[in-house]
Amino acid sequence: MVGIAETCCVVTAFESSEKHVGEQSDYSKVHKQFSCSGVILNESHGLVLCSGHLFSRFLIRKDVLSTDFQFLLRGSFSDTLTIYVQHDYTTHPSNAITCRGRTTNPEQNRLKLTHLKAEFIVLINCLEFQTAFLELFKVSDNWRFSLGEEHADLIKDSDFLSYFALLRVPGLVKSAGKDTVHWVSSCALEKGCEVFACGSPFGSVCPDLFMNTLSKGIVSNVVGKDNAVILTDSHCLPGTEGGGLFVKEGDAAFLVGLIVSPFCWKSREWVGLTLVCSFHLILQNLAQAVNHRQSLNKLSIEVPVDVNQALLHKGLCAIIQNFPMVCLVDSNQFWGSGVLLNSQLVLTCRHVLNGKSRVVVRYKTSKRLLSVMGDVLFATKVTAPFDVAIVWLQEPLPDIIVPKLASSFKPGKSVCIIGYGVFGHSCGHSVTSGILSKVVTCQSQAAMLQTTCAVQAGASGGALVQTDTGELLGLVCSNTRDFAADVTYPHLNFCIPMSVLAPLLQAFSVTHDPTIFQKLDDAGPEVARVWRLQIRPQRHQTSRL
Incomplete structure (x- = not known):
């Protein structure tokens, strides 16, 4: 350097x-x-x-x-x-x-x-x-x-x-x-x-x-x-x-x-x-x-002419090709990102759907941009702590890599976020890098992941990926906004751990019953407190005098 x-x-x-x-x-x-x-x-x-x-x-x-x-x-x-x-x-x-x-x-x-x-x-x-x-x-x-x-x-x-x-x-x-x-x-x-x-x-x-x-x-x-x-x-x-x-x-x-x-x-x-x-x-x-x-x-x-046209600095490029694939979810007036779990199943956020029961999913291949209609199989309630939706595509997409879902999370690990933040489908998905900065737990189970990656509007529903393994760690939900100061903080963001969703996705793959995901609506008061960014109630010791 x-x-x-x-x-x-x-x-x-x-x-x-x-x-x-x-x-x-x-x-x-x-x-x-x-x-x-x-x-x-x-x-x-x-x-x-x-x-x-x-x-x-x-x-x-x-x-x-x-x-x-x-x-x-x-x-x-x-x-x-x-x-x-x-x-x-x-x-x-x-x-x-x-x-x-x-x-x-x-x-x-x-x-x-x-x-x-x-x-x-x-x-x-x-x-x-x-x-x-x-x-x-x-x-x-x-x-x-x-x-x-x-x-x-x-x-x-x-x-x-x-x-x-x-x-x-x-x-x-x-x-x-x-x-x-x-x-x-x-x-x-x-x-x-x-x-x-x-x-x-x-x-x-x-x-x-x-x-x-x-x-x-x-x-x-x-x-x-x-x-x-x-x-x-x-x-x-x-x-x-x-x-x-x-x-x-x-x-x-x-x-x-x-x-x-x-x-x-x-x-x-x-x-x-x-x-x-x-x-x-x-x-x-x-x-x-x-x-x-x-x-x-x-x-x-005098101008420099020494150029290595053949140089292709790999960095993350070599392994990013095997990362989970993302798509753009278009609900007409609003758009966001989605993670392709297989050729027809898309995981995204409820708020990306804007209340719609049918959306357009856009996926960019190496040759062209595909647009496929998708039916909303499930979306969490507005009052639920987890912001999740499941979309089933009416036509399968080609050459989709089924992601490997992570079951454990280690703060400090290098991660990246893949999504359609900022520019939508204008130039395909964007990738930002950082680390897994915090794992928030409830009853010894991961309930929220935080990263230092830059997350913008439009990245909701995108993929949080562990860089060295390519595992899907979580679903991107939001960055942080201070409404009093009217400031957005892209490098402080929140993701739903895949350990919360993996058992439900596994059950759905067997039964094809979307009501299985209704368990996300009843996550409990501790999880709700975490996702509402509320302070944990202090427990005061009672006096023995």
Whole structure:
């Protein structure tokens, strides 16, 4: 992981006063400065790539933007725009292989922050990302994207998220080796692939504490041409925009994307996912700009071309193919997820049905999206603690893997949640990772499971899966919402243990009698208290005096 941190940096921009801000000036005293993260593409030529959103406030004319706009040169921005790059030249022990293929020196394990003057070269619009983004993030869903408090007055949301700035940092050549970042095409990504995000939370604030922080996660979903839009559950904070998303192969790390937004809200619900743009598509758009502008021709030999197109970082990908399968349950006005127990039996949540006795179940195969009508065989009462429903499909679905049901639960185990949260059938199911954080018991039996996976609206009825075994641990019911503060917490969520449902499902497989599930309506007061999130009554000892 050493190499990942060495590849990233912090970019700070501001408008300088009449007094020249020199190479070694203390620009930290500038009243209004704005910052984000960046990735060093080529040390020998001093090339840095970062979020273009940072520079939107410095545009001379903001009406130059349009959906087919591809690039802007330095002349489109304020004459007084001043840019600095901070880079951490700390080296670390263990002679680890870096993103640039060299080893570190264990004798130089010291923090070395440099502040280098940078030159603006070009602002690139990744058109593939922009197209996929606009198709996925509907205006009607009231999406918002976080870019930190310091960016509150910038052009909002989708207007500038697909833009990236290429900078030249002459001083970088003197301070670093002559190496180019190694990267891989986003075409190699699959849902469940392990990834590492690297950026600097809060940008230029306290870089000695926050610069180049790592976060581990998985690819939750990919959308668009060549996976232009990447969604990951890696935890990132404001200021990490422009930082890198990496895959790891052995001791080597490969850049696969740039962070666009660390926080995303859909209709005021924080979804707990980080938005990323494909790196190789940014390079493709840069190459097109180079072909159109003679002044950029020099970049054709300076941009990184070292790419391992065949690299497919497995992560969870190899075993996720054998995980329980999920479908989308559509009750007309509402939709949620469902777990396929066999080719015709679907387990979901009562509230997903919205009171309907018949629903449409959509299942995406490798070739097409299938839609099958399903009859509701059973749904728990609204007053019941368990939120469960059973749906029988009128036609069998092909190639369904019958899940193995878990009978025991161990807090701390790696888990993932599979469901149709956030985007519905727009891009298939999403996958988020975490751990089983708590097992709540009643009378020595598991009654509720809690995880740290990101769960959003639409994931209800999805599958909670143990990562190493592929066992179905539970049925996803909800995340947590604080109505007083109007805040949703996607990483605190509740699932029904399969140990509650397994005996009933086994009996149903023999008798085909759905009334067997009526036992879920009478789970007892202790279970009801747990699912109503009520405090356990305190038992006070009576005095013997």
